[in-house]
Structure formats: C-alpha cells, structure tokens
Amino acid sequence: MSIFAVRYTYDERAEVRDAVRPEHRAWLAGQADAGVLLGSGPFTDGTPGALLVLRADDETALRSVLAQDPFAREGLVAQTEVRAWEVVLGPWSVTA
Numbered sequence: 688m689s690i691f692a693v694r695y696t697y698d699e700r701a702e703v704r705d706a707v708r709p710e711h712r713a714w715l716a717g718q719a720d721a722g723v724l725l726g727s728g729p730f731t732d733g734t735p736g737a738l739l740v741l742r743a744d745d746e747t748a749l750r751s752v753l754a755q756d757p758f759a760r761e762g763l764v765a766q767t768e769v770r771a772w773e774v775v776l777g778p779w780s781v782t783a
Contacts, residue, residue, distance in 0.1 A: 688742050690774055691749050696766040697735040703763060710757040723752060725779050
C-alpha cells in the first residue's frame with residue numbers, strides 16, 4: 688500500500704462548494720473510517736484548495752477513489768495534483 692499527497696485546486700464556485708461541502712465531508716469521513724484517508728483539510732490562504740493524504744495500492748486505484756468525491760462529481764476540483772509520498776517520520780510512518 689502506498690501513500691499519496693493530493694493537492695486539490697478548486698474552481699471559483701464557492702457557493703456550490705458550500706452547498707456540497709457536507710456531502711464531501713461525509714465522504715471524507717467514510718474514507719477515514721475505511722483507513723484510506725489519513726488526513727485532509729483546506730488551505731487557509733492563497734488559491735482555494737485542499738491537501739489530502741491517502742493510502743492506495745497505486746495511482747490508478749487512488750484516482751478511482753478520488754472520482755467518487757462529491758466535489759469531483761460536481762466539477763468543483765479544477766486541478767488534482769497527485770504525488771507518491773514516502774513518510775519517514777511521524778505517526779503515519781511505517782516502521783521496518
């Protein structure tokens with residue numbers, strides 16, 4: 688299982704984002720309960736967006752999960768940057 692850092696950049700439709708946010712957060716909570724989502728949250732400055740840290744077998748599987756996000760379904764995510772991430776220290780690291 689790999690860990691990925693995902694950067695969402697949102698489009699400018701803040702009012703639609705606000706309306707869909709409860710469903711988006713419920714979906715995120717389900718991913719956390721399933722052990723897929725390690726952490727997520729919006730950026731508090733600059734361009735509207737968020738950082739998500741997730742586990743998946745590979746990038747294809749990860750993108751399949753991300754496609755289920757209500758924000759993605761509604762077209763609110765203008766750009767998705769996916770980076771494989773090796774966690775070396777901290778509570779998310781895997782000790783050998």
